[in-house]
Amino acid sequence: MSYEVPHMEGDDKIQFGSHREGGWPRWEAFVRQRGGLAHIHSESVHAPDAETALLNARDAYLRRVEGVSLWVAPADQVTRWESDAPEAASKDIAPRPSALWEVFVRHRRGLAHAHAGSMAATGPYDAIEKARRVYVTHEEGVGVWVVSAATVVAADPEEAEALFEPFADKDYRYPTYYEIPDEVGHM
Amino acid sequence: MTDESRFDAIIAADDKVEPGDWMPEGYRKTLIRQIAQHAHSEVIGMQPEGNWITRAPSLKRKAILIAKVQDEAGHGLYLYSAAETLGVSRHELVDLLHQGKQKYSSIFNYPTLNWADMGTIGWLVDGAAITNQVMLTRTSYGPYARAMHRICREESFHQRQGYELILTLMRGSEEQRQMAQDSMNRFWWPALMMFGPTDGDSPHTQQSMAWKIKRISNDDLRQKFVDATVPQAEFAGITIPDPDLRWNEERGHYDFGEIDWDEFWDVVGGNGPCNRERMDHKNKVWDDGAWVREAAVAYAAKQYARKSA
Ligand SMILES: [Fe+2]
Numbered sequence: 121m122s123y124e125v126p127h128m129e130g131d132d133k134i135q136f137g138s139h140r141e142g143g144w145p146r147w148e149a150f151v152r153q154r155g156g157l158a159h160i161h162s163e164s165v166h167a168p169d170a171e172t173a174l175l176n177a178r179d180a181y182l183r184r185v186e187g188v189s190l191w192v193a194p195a196d197q198v199t200r201w202e203s204d205a206p207e208a209a210s211k212d213i214a215p216r217p218s219a220l221w222e223v224f225v226r227h228r229r230g231l232a233h234a235h236a237g238s239m240a241a242t243g244p245y246d247a248i249e250k251a252r253r254v255y256v257t258h259e260e261g262v263g264v265w266v267v268s269a270a271t272v273v274a275a276d277p278e279e280a281e282a283l284f285e286p287f288a289d290k291d292y293r294y295p296t297y298y299e300i301p302d303e304v305g306h307m
Numbered sequence: 308m309t310d311e312s313r314f315d316a317i318i319a320a321d322d323k324v325e326p327g328d329w330m331p332e333g334y335r336k337t338l339i340r341q342i343a344q345h346a347h348s349e350v351i352g353m354q355p356e357g358n359w360i361t362r363a364p365s366l367k368r369k370a371i372l373i374a375k376v377q378d379e380a381g382h383g384l385y386l387y388s389a390a391e392t393l394g395v396s397r398h399e400l401v402d403l404l405h406q407g408k409q410k411y412s413s414i415f416n417y418p419t420l421n422w423a424d425m426g427t428i429g430w431l432v433d434g435a436a437i438t439n440q441v442m443l444t445r446t447s448y449g450p451y452a453r454a455m456h457r458i459c460r461e462e463s464f465h466q467r468q469g470y471e472l473i474l475t476l477m478r479g480s481e482e483q484r485q486m487a488q489d490s491m492n493r494f495w496w497p498a499l500m501m502f503g504p505t506d507g508d509s510p511h512t513q514q515s516m517a518w519k520i521k522r523i524s525n526d527d528l529r530q531k532f533v534d535a536t537v538p539q540a541e542f543a544g545i546t547i548p549d550p551d552l553r554w555n556e557e558r559g560h561y562d563f564g565e566i567d568w569d570e571f572w573d574v575v576g577g578n579g580p581c582n583r584e585r586m587d588h589k590n591k592v593w594d595d596g597a598w599v600r601e602a603a604v605a606y607a608a609k610q611y612a613r614k615s616a
C-alpha cells in the first residue's frame with residue numbers, strides 16, 4: 121500500500137540515526153533468479169544467524185518462484201566503494217594472508233549490485249582496488265562491494281528443493297489466476 | 308563539482324541517488340519519514356485483513372488471503388530495508404511506531420465488518436496504493452524505487468483477487484450483493500482519502516516534487532484512481548456512494564464530490580474507529596513475541612559456541 125501520511129506536529133523533532141540496541145544483525149541477501157544469471161542484491165534481512173537469515177530471505181524475496189539460489193552475508197562485513205566518493209577508498213591497515221573475496225558491482229545508478237566474480241586479495245581495500253581495475257572500466261560500474269568469501273553463506277544446494285519449491289504450485293499467488301474482463305481496463 | 312551540484316545534476320538527469328551519494332539533510336529526512344511510514348502502513352495493514360483469515364468462506368479464499376497478508380509483511384520488510392540504507396535501523400523505526408511517534412496510513416483505522424471488505428480492500432485500497440506506488444517506481448532514491456518495483460509486481464495479484472471477489476458476490480444472492488454494496492459504502496471515501504490532503508493543503512509536496520521523490524501530486528493521483536475505478540464499479544453493478552460523481556466531457560475526467568476533510572483529520576489525529584485497537588494489538592504482539600526473538604538469539608549463540616569450540 122502507499123500512503124500519504126500528512127505531516128504532524130513534532131514530525132520535525134524526531135532525530136534519526138540513534139541506533140538502539142536490541143535489533144538482530146542485518147544481512148545482505150543475494151538472489152540468483154535462474155541458472156546462468158548472476159546473484160543480484162535483493163536488499164537485506166535481519167536475523168540472529170546465517171541459517172535464519174537464509175530462511176528470512178527466502179520468505180521475503182522468494183515468495184514466488186523467483187530464484188534458484190540464495191546467498192547472505194553480514195552487512196557489517198561488506199566493504200563499499202562508490203565512484204562518486206573516491207576518497208572512501210582507504211588502505212588496509214594490516215594486510216592479511218591472501219584470501220578469496222566476492223565482488224559485487226553496481227553497473228549504473230538505479231540498478232542493484234550484481235555478483236561479478238571473486239578474486240584473491242590481502243584485505244577489503246586491496247580487493248576493492250583490484251576489483252575496480254578488473255570490473256570498473258570504461259565508465260561501467262558506479263559502485264563496488266567486496267566481502268570475504270568465507271563470510272558469505274549460500275543456501276545448501278541439497279536443500280534447494282525444500283527451500284524454493286513449496287511456492288511452485290501456489291498458482292493463486294499470481295495475477296493471471298484471476299479472470300478479469302477486458303472491459304474494466306488494466307488491473 | 309561540489310557535493311550539492313553533483314546531487315542536483317543526478318536529480319536533473321532523472322538518475323537515481325544511491326546510498327553512498329551525498330544528499331541534502333532534508334532529502335534524507337523526508338525519505339526516512341516517508342519510507343518508514345510506508346513500511347508501518349504495510350505492517351499495520353495486515354490487521355484488518357488478518358481479521359478474516361479464520362472466517363474465510365472456503366479453503367481457496369483462505370489460502371489467497373493468507374498469501375496476500377504474507378505479501379504485505381514482505382512489503383514492510385522491503386521498505387524497512389530501503390530506509391536502513393539511509394542510516395537508521397529497523398529497530399529504531401519500529402520503536403517510533405510503537406511509541407506513536409510515527410504514523411501509518413489512516414485507511415487501516417477503519418474496521419473490517421463483513422467478508423466483502425476483503426474484496427473491497429484488495430480492489431479499492433490496494434488499487435489506490437498501486438496508483439501511488441506505480442508513480443513511486445520513478446522516485447529519485449534508488450533503493451526506494453527498487454523496493455517499489457518489487458512491490459508493484461505483487462500488487463496486481465492483490466487488486467485482481469479483490470475485484471474478482473466482489474464480482475463473485477455481485478453475481479450471487481441478493482444478500483451477497485447487499486454485503487458488497489455495504490462494504491463499498493464504507494470504504495469508498497476512506498480510499499479517496501489515502502491520497503492525502505488536497506494539493507493546496509500539502510505544503511511539503513512542492514519540495515518532494517522538486518527532489519523527484521514524488522512525481523505526481525495528491526489530487527492528480529486521486530483523479531487517476533477515480534477515473535480507473537468508475538468503469539470497474541459500473542461493470543460490477545455496484546454503486547459508488549457519491550451523488551456528485553459524473554463524467555465531465557470537457558475535462559476528460561470524472562468529477563466527484565467533496566471529501567469530508569474533518570473526518571480525515573480526525574482519523575489522522577488518532578480518533579478513527581480503530582486507531583487504539585491497531586496500536587494496542589501491534590504492541591501486544593511485539594511483547595508477546597519477545598520469547599521467540601530471545602529463543603532465536605539463544606539458538607544462534609549456541610550454534611556459534613559449538614562451531615568455535
Ligand atoms: Fe503492500
Ligand SMILES: [Fe+2]
Pocket residue numbers: 121379433462465
Ligand atoms: Fe497489497
